[in-house]
Amino acid sequence: MTDLSTDLPPDPDRITRREDRVRVVIIGGGPGGYEAALTAARLGAEVSLIEERGLGGAAVLTDVVPSKTLIATAEVLDVVARSGALGIRDADSAAAPTSGALTVDLAAVNARVRRLAQAQSDDIRAALERAGVRVITGRGRLAGPNTVEVVDPDGSVGGRLTADVGLIAVGARPRELPTARPDGRRILTWTQVYDLTELPEHLIVVGSGVTGAEFASAYRALGSEVTLVSSRDQVLPGSDPDAARALEESFAERGVRVHARTRAEAARVEGDEVLVTLADGTVLRGSHLLMAVGGVPSTRGLGLEEAHVRVKPSGHIETDRVSRTNVRGLYAAGDCTGVYPLASVAAMQGRTAMYHALGEAVAPLIPNQVASAVFTSPEIATVGHSEQEVSDGHIAAEVLTLPLATNPRAKMQGVREGFVKLIVRPDSHTVLGGVVVAPRASDLIHPISLAVSQRLTAEAVARAFTVYPSVSGSTAEVARQVVGQV
Structure with a gap:
């Protein structure tokens, strides 16, 4: 952070790498923070990362990794509940199996959740240490030009770091209603x-x-x-x-x-x-x-006001498309920016910030290329423009939909619900977006995401080989609906 009290000029020069290494200080060890740290270290910077609760942040310790681990257990029971249609019977009663016939040991499930989350956090620490990143336990706080304080649990200042480039990636915490305060039990x-x-x-x-x-x-x-x-x-x-x-x-x-x-x-x-x-x-x-x-950004007590960092009324830090704040040399990434509450976006923001700060080629974040998923049963995954935008007249496009019930692999697996949807430009047939509702939709969305980001046509998607039988074959099949159209 070359100056924590001066607004950026209209087109500030990037910090160039000097013979003495650029000093990067990162506040927050979630996806935005640790990906930024790894990127900066690979680019030759001297990197310090300050994290209060544990590496990986909420995404690894209390949110994404734990919830998806819990959901993985739930998926097994969901499969069991549907297995009767596949001809599976109980060995003793010859009745179709049900998930209710099984017992869930929630204590064991949650112990596994916590164990896997900690293992992922440990892996992140090992990667940072191998890259030469200095990891500091404590709470980071801006303390003036070029300075970040490390605050100990008792509130005392345990140390100060001087920085050329700073990144804030402190995430968010669950929103609480005053009339329904969590007690951790009920x-x-x-x-x-x-x-x-x-x-x-x-x-x-x-x-x-x-x-x-x-x-x-x-x-x-x-x-x-x-x-x-x-x-x-x-x-x-x-x-x-x-x-x-x-x-x-x-x-x-x-x-x-x-x-x-x-x-x-x-x-x-x-x-x-x-x-x-x-x-x-x-x-x-x-x-x-x-x-x-919902969540609220964990931005209180960071010294943002004192450093003249612009903050939205919601408490989120204002950033541009390359993750810059209004303060020269200071960037922000992740849920504290309010861009998208996704670990993948936080990681991209962190990497983008370091590429930009250290003078590397950088591609700004393009919202319409962000893929996301909801890990319900069935899963829902989306990318790019939506059908609602087409209906509202914001974009000109054709909406193509194919029910998953027609897919041979889905039939074999007893899957009846779900579909694949493509949003395609009517003249060029460029793929603008898509939706997949299916088991493992989070995996199946990738070819559509690739088509959106690379501006592929529906014909290109249709002509690419798929395995027969496969659920992903429906993506090619729905794309074939436009082949031959003028």
């Missing part, structure tokens, strides 16, 4: 569910975004009764309507109850129950409550 945030040792008898999930939908899907597969409270007309607000409808149908089939178009006003614990009062006056009773109402 009222929980998504960071606290891994302390449970027994499966909730009835889990009420407030919030129907990605986090709420994923946990509702997972805990229902694990065997909990689940009620989902959604303030919107559909689950996954803002997502592809057909995908949201497929998930709602899946929820109905699996027994997840959805209360739509109403908000949770308050919650209280009475004995072994949680009582949740909704805006329409309904009172829900459950054994546990999961609050999944």
Whole structure:
């Protein structure tokens, strides 16, 4: 950070590498922070990374890695529940197997979750150390021009670092409602569910975004009764309507109850129950409550105001397309910027920041090339422009859809739900976007993501070989719908 109190000029020169190495200081060890550290180290910088809670940040320790590990267990039970259609029978009763016939040891599941999260964190530390990054335990805080303080747990300043380039990647924390304060036992945030040792008898999930939908899907597969409270007309607000409808149908089939178009006003614990009062006056009773109402950036106490860093009303740090803040030499990445709450985007922002700061060729983040997934059952993955943009007249495109029920591999696996959708420009047939609703949609979206980023045509996608039979064959098949069109 060459100057933490001066706004960037209109077109500032990048910092050039000197004979004495450029000093990079990174606050936060999540995906944005550790990817930036590895990139800067490879480019020859002297890198220090300050992390308070553990390397990998929330993504590794309390969010992405833990939740997807829990979901992996739930997927096994979901497969068992569908296996009767494949001719599998119980060896003793000859009845079709059900997930309810199995017992979930939640204490063992969550112990595995924590073990894998820690192993991933350890792997990140090892990679940073091999790259020569100096890892410092503590809380980083801006302290003036060129200076970052390391604050110890007792609030004292344990040291100061001088920097040429700085990056803030402090992530976000769960949003809490004042009328439903988490207690870590009955009222929980998504960071606290891994302390449970027994499966909730009835889990009420407030919030129907990605986090709420994923946990509702997972805990229902694990065997909990689940009620989902959604303030919107559909689950996954803002997502592809057909995908949201497929998930709602899946929820109905699996027994997840959805209360739509109403908000949770308050919650209280009475004995072994949680009582949740909704805006329409309904009172829900459950054994546990999961609050999944979004996150807030962890930017308080960083010295941003003193350093004159511009911050949005939401608390997010303002950045441009190469992750610069308004302060020369200072960058930001990840959930604290409010760009996209995705680990992949945080990592890209961190790498982009270091490429730009250290004078390397850099490609700004292009929002329409960001692929994302919702790890429900079925999974939902999207990339690029949406059908809603087509309907609203923002882009001219044709929407092509193919149900997964026509796919031979899906039939073999007993998969009846899902589809592949492509958004294609009508004249050139360039692929502008796509949606996949299917098991492993997070893997199946990649060829569409590649087509979007490389501006491939539907004909190019259609002519590429796919394995027969494969679920990915539906991507080529839906693309063939435009072949021969003028």
